[in-house]
Amino acid sequence: MxxxxxxxxxxxxxxxxxxxxxxxxxxxxxxxxxxxxxxxxxxxxxxxxxxxxxxxxxxxxxxxxxxxGIHQEINKNIKKSSYSIDVDNAICRPYIASLVARNVKLNLDAVESLMQLQEKMHETFGRKRRKIAIGMHNLDSISGKEIKYYDGNGDEKFIPLFETKEMSLREMLSKTEKGRDYASLIEDRFPIVSDSSGIIAAPPILNSERTKIDEHTSNIFVDITGINRNSVENAAAIVALALAMRGGEIESVDITYKQSGDHVTTPNLNDKLIQFNLNSVNKLLGSKFTCSDVADLLLKTGMQAIKKEGNKITAAYPAWRVDVYDDSDIAEEIAIAHGYNEFAPAKPEMFTIGRELNKKRALIQELMIGMGFKEICTFVLTNEDNEFKMLGIDSSKEKCVKIANPLTVEHTIIRKSIIPSMLRTIATNKKHKLPVKLFEIGEVVDENGGTNWVLCAAIYDELCGMQHISGVFNALISKFSIEYSASEHALPYMIPGRCAKVEMKNGIHAVIGEVHPQVLKNHGLEFPVGIVEVNIKGF
Amino acid sequence: MNEYEQKILKCIKNREKSAEQIAEQSGLKLNGVYSTLELLADKNAVKMRIDEEVSYEITEKGRECIENGFPEEIVLKKASENALINQLEGAERSVGVGMAIKKGWISIKNGRLQITNDGIKILKEGYELKDLLKSRNANDELIKRGLLAKKIVKRKYASITEVGLKMLSEMPSSKQALIDRLSKEVIIRGDWKAAEFKKYNVTVPGETPILGGKHILKRFMQKIREIFVEMGFEEMEGGLVESAFWNFDALFQPQDHPARELADTFYLSNPKRINIDDRKLAGRIKRIHEKRWGSKWSFKEAEKAVLRTHTTAVSARKLHSMTLPQGKFFSIGRVFRNEAIDYKHLAEFHQVEGILAWDKANFRNLLWILKEFYRRLGFEKIMFKPSYFPYTEPSLEAHAYFKEKNSWVEIGGAGIFRKEVCKPLFNHYPVLAWGLSLERPLMIMLGIDDIRAFYKNDIKMLSKINEGALEWLL
The missing domain is CATH 3.30.56.10 (Phenylalanyl-tRNA Synthetase; Chain B, domain 1)
Known part of the structure; x- marks a missing residue:
């Protein structure tokens, strides 16, 4: 936001x-x-x-x-300026919109506000200048009335904004900060806006120093280029509104696309129209607004109800609004104008039965707490070092869900097991009074992206051994009347000969064992750890 | 109270007694009596009094006099035999003769002892001074002659106080050994029938056991789950890895929406893509996107695998799988944002979400459900503000008033799913929806400033947080 x-x-x-x-x-x-x-x-x-x-x-x-209710008259029926733009072979950013504003009353606040508008439009609506980019120029510095928009070859020269020396567009990409930031957007094509004296803008990167505006400027020429026609024209309406609010007289510019032969005049400040159904608006809001209520409310939002046929109302809304599509948008406008907190909440008269999923998880939680274990909640986002290296596992052979665009080295993969998080949590609490008995019921994700729920429990104590932790497992499993068979198992982080794998009928499996002393050392632990992890999907 | 204390207190229960008396009557050792009396005096159970007593003891010389007779007695006897004075030796001669003469018992004539009438009388009746010595009577002559010695003795007397009487009354009356730990043998043999139990100081705090317990987030989840179930909502659940299709496209977020950018969303390199099974649905979504957003909709973009950024993906799947035109569902699950971690932000946290699908549902119903839901969570004062989500219209934010902070704090977002979301997924409209983070209201309610506190899993910190929350989360 x-x-x-x-x-x-x-x-x-x-x-x-x-x-x-x-x-x-x-x-x-x-x-x-x-x-x-x-x-x-x-x-x-x-x-x-x-x-x-x-x-x-x-x-x-x-x-x-x-x-x-203090309405501002914005002249929407704008006259044509004498300026025109010919678009010829603009492949990189095929669309352009433009406008002229005369007698704008600029002061420092106004200049700052216009700069901010450009910057924020670029960032958000303009998708970091890819979708649209706005350039504002001092109209009085522009030579001639015929403006051209085309892709250059990069050898064309001008003095970019805030520079003192002439440079080619290609040089601009490496020599200026903005050039370096946005070079990737033009892919070796060089969009140019030029007047009879040469380049006035190299969108979406920089304007020329020659046509720059300051707080003394009163006549402004605007170019907006982009990859989507609606977007550049909507942006032109928004810029026109801003300049008109600063007292500017807006004039339009004719644009001709040479290849398609299309003619467009921008900006188009004529109100847009939407027809909506009063009943469906009332139904959605749970309200009983009459046609005249709605007309009054719409006026507050800058819209105007202009026609009524039965329940169908036609409303006119400003050209710079880009968020009005259907009844629900009108409903929101009306709700905002009425005030959200003015609506009386109404109980939905609809009967349904509530239900909790996975009650077994709560039962397992209860059993673990009954055995004196404390519950923890750890992250599933983690990294190879924590999950594999610390446990003596060769990470090159491990497959797991991997992040393509990690922001930090901390978050590069998703855990496959809770055991590593459990060992780190024991390390956090190693100074605590013994025994430390912890458990977590949480998600792990397999290498294909499938989410599974597991229980992991561990005991950290001076006299903790295999029999203690497998006793915990037995106590748990005996509550669920599940048949199982255990066998010896080998894992790099468990002591050889002190690790069991348990297989159960309905696909549940578990590992139980004593953690290898090297792994304990890796985590700075000084007493034995008995640990069990059970896949609880089939419980 | 130990055995000595008990016995001593019993002994002086009715009157004051000296330590010696106590020792004698109780059969305790005098030393033990002295030291125990000191202890009892410290406890204010007895009052001590020290008395000085004068007594007389017969000296070694006196004892000889009793055994062999006084020198003057011997002289008297010799006088009765008319003995020569020269026959006398030692004490008889140096002391006895002079004494006997002085007392008028004898006289000396021509070197011989002669008895007088007084002397005869003494011989007949016995020597009074000897009796006095035997009975240790304070007699100046005896003392002067060194036969009797004067001695001053300090004696300790103890009397019982109110405190002592109370201790005595609380004391088991039996003389049997006290039962301390109640052992199996004691129970079975029935010792306890006759014996007394050793009394414990029941006001001393005992040893705290090591407790099992729920994690605060799980406890809060359970509370929310209960609220939803009470309000007739059914739980739903989904996977953590999701396709962009379900996470974004199905929710009408355009493919160039900023939220889909790398800076906000975790994309995966394994698995890289997730197939969109339902091609018909994909077709409907594609048409709607292209109609409304103008640009081409790409299958490739939609098949990208992501870590779900919201549980609204779970809601979208639920709507698509619904067989009835109406229903109420909720989910509580982990969501992910590709953000730097600090005290306010986590890359992974939990989201709570509820949806209500019903053809008669409206905005006022949404407000009612939100108020009721938040009220049950403990937020009494709720206000709504306009907001925006790509998939809802109208959209709103719920703000709760916090007395402690004297301010309104945003605690969740809500809205009515757009037709563009509802129609392709299940061909009904509308659907009310709202969501909130699990951690944020907890932080506000418990006054926790750092969101990382929930995931540090420091046992001490967790139990402290739990203490603060227990009552609220009942």
Whole structure:
């Protein structure tokens, strides 16, 4: 989940009196952008992935105004700018959207907010710039009105943002930090946005130094490139909203895809329409909202009911909302506008019978506790050293579930047995009063990924031997009237001749033995350990 | 109370006695009586009194006088025989003659002793001084002559106190040996019928036994399990290794969703893939994804093996296997996140999840179930906030009020599964769903700051945590 920063004064100004210092936190909760933390004048607001429009402080302000009933007129019927983009052979990132904003009132807060919008859009909605990347330029520094978008060969030169020397795009990949970070996204194709004087942007990596914006900029040109047409156009609407909230007059840009011959004009700020069924919304919410209730509530969410045919209502919603698909989305909008805590909880009149699975596990637990064992709960995520090396097992021959992308050396495999965790836990408690008697009933996973439940129990004591631990096993198994046969077994971590394997009719098996002194030493243990592990699936 | 103490207290029960008397009457050794009296005095069971007594003892010389007669007596006898003075020797001559003359018993004439009338009388009636010496009578003459010696003796007297009387009354009356450990022989022979039991100090704490016990997480799981069963939910369970298909795709998470990235999810290199058995279902999921998310849906991506990131994968499988259009299910299980471990985060923890499938289920039912569930867990004040999950709409977060912290804390997420989730899986709608972490509410309720405490398995720490939780988890 993204967290965005907002200056409280700036937000209050943007909201035009809809919020105040005292009610801002409550209102943020109500519009689904909860306040995470406040540090002085800085608000940290949580934004969920369904609301990329909230990645802009301006987008949050728009919602707060709507909720409070102070509606902001955003001119949605925008005029065309004189700028156009020709898309020619853009294979790497095939789609582009663009817009022009004039007379934007930028100050430091506004510049920071726009930078944050870009950065957060890149991170989340833009999937780390792969899906979309946004570039903002000073319109007054752009030469000519005809912009080109194409894949270059890497030899083209420009001065990247915050650099002083001209370099080729290929050089940019190694010489700049952003180049190194995002080189993998372009796979040796070099998307270029250029005007009549040359490159203004090398998306998704860097803009040019020539067209950069600062707090004195008032006319802005925006390019948004990406691999999905809907996404770049949705992002254009969100950026347009942010700039319009800063007083900008938005103008559209014509885009022509040379290969397909498609013409598009972006941004499209016309409201989108959705038709929903009032009955199904009421049914889902358990509510009895009338058509006019719903119209009022929708207005609070920035939507507008515009048509009614029987139970079918058509609502218009802003172009920058990307999370509205069906009745359930409308139901949520209405529930939020009404206030979740205003709904009276209602007991579901539905009869079912409760049932617990695996009661045998609770019985085994009870028996073990009855024998004076303490229960432990250890991790199944572990590593080869802990599971094999410490037990004198040759890990190269062991097959188990392996993590493909471990974050640390601690977590590389999933355990096949609880015995290694048990020995480490005894080591944790070796200073405790003897005897230390522990057990765990938990999951182990076989090499094919199958989960099994096992019981592992161990005794750490001065006078602990095979007879003590196998006595525990016998006491346990005798409660389940299971026939079994034991035979001598050899395991690298058990003393030779003091380890038994037990086979039972219904596929249950167990190992019982005295742990080998070398393994005890590996774990820093000074007294013997008797240990048993039983697969309890068939109990 | 030992045997000496008992006997002494009994002996002085009615009146004060000296140590010597006690020793004599009780048959104890005098030394033992002295030392025991000191002990009893320390316990305030007796009161001691020391008395000085004057007595007279016959000296060696006096004893000779009794045996052989006083020198003057011998002289008197000789005088009765008219003996010559020269026949007298030693004490008779040096002391006896002078004494006898001084007492008027004899006179001397021409070197011979002559008896007087007084002397005859003494000879007849006996010497009074001798009787006095025999009875150790304080007589100045006897003392002066060194026949009787004056002696001062300090004597200890003991009298019983209230405390002593109480000790005595609590004492077994029998004179038989006390029974300490109740042995098999004692029980069978029936010694206990006549004997007294040694009294123990019953206020001293005994030796703590080594206890078996449940792990706090398992105890909490059991509590939650009980709550679910009471509310009519049936338990479900699934494996830890899952395909991306069940973990993500079936739950309508787009294949380029950030949660599916390597940074959040553990992908496996063995097994690398898990086959999607139900190709028809996969087809339905593919169509819905492509329709809604716009990009191509890849089987290869869906077949990737992962460690399940949530138990919602278990719910998805359950919905797909349901034969009835309605049901209530729950699960409690391990889930995994590819995260660095710190006091707040674990790569592996437990999730609790409940679902309710019913065609008449609604948002208000969800709120009721959440309130009821949390109330039974001990969270009385619950508030809801809008939230987002890819597979639910509407979605919400539940927050509980904590008096100790004077604040609201998030304790779980919930929502109504989207049609895009429900329809392909079991062709009914809606399904209410909610989930919470097992560890987090426990931490808040028990005031534990470090989530790792649950998995350290330090026996001392665990029993301390357990102590704090026992009553709450009843």
């Amino acid at each position: 993204a967290v965005i920063k907002a200056n409280v004064e700036d937000l209050i100004t943007l909201c035009g009196g809809a919020v105040s210092e005292s009610n801002v936190a409550g209102l943020l909760d109500k519009v689904g952008a909860p306040l995470d933390e406040r540090e002085g004048d800085t608000l940290y607001i949580e934004v969920t992935p369904d609301r990329p429009d909230y990645l802009a402080v301006e987008g949050i302000a728009y919602s707060l105004r709507s909720y409070a």
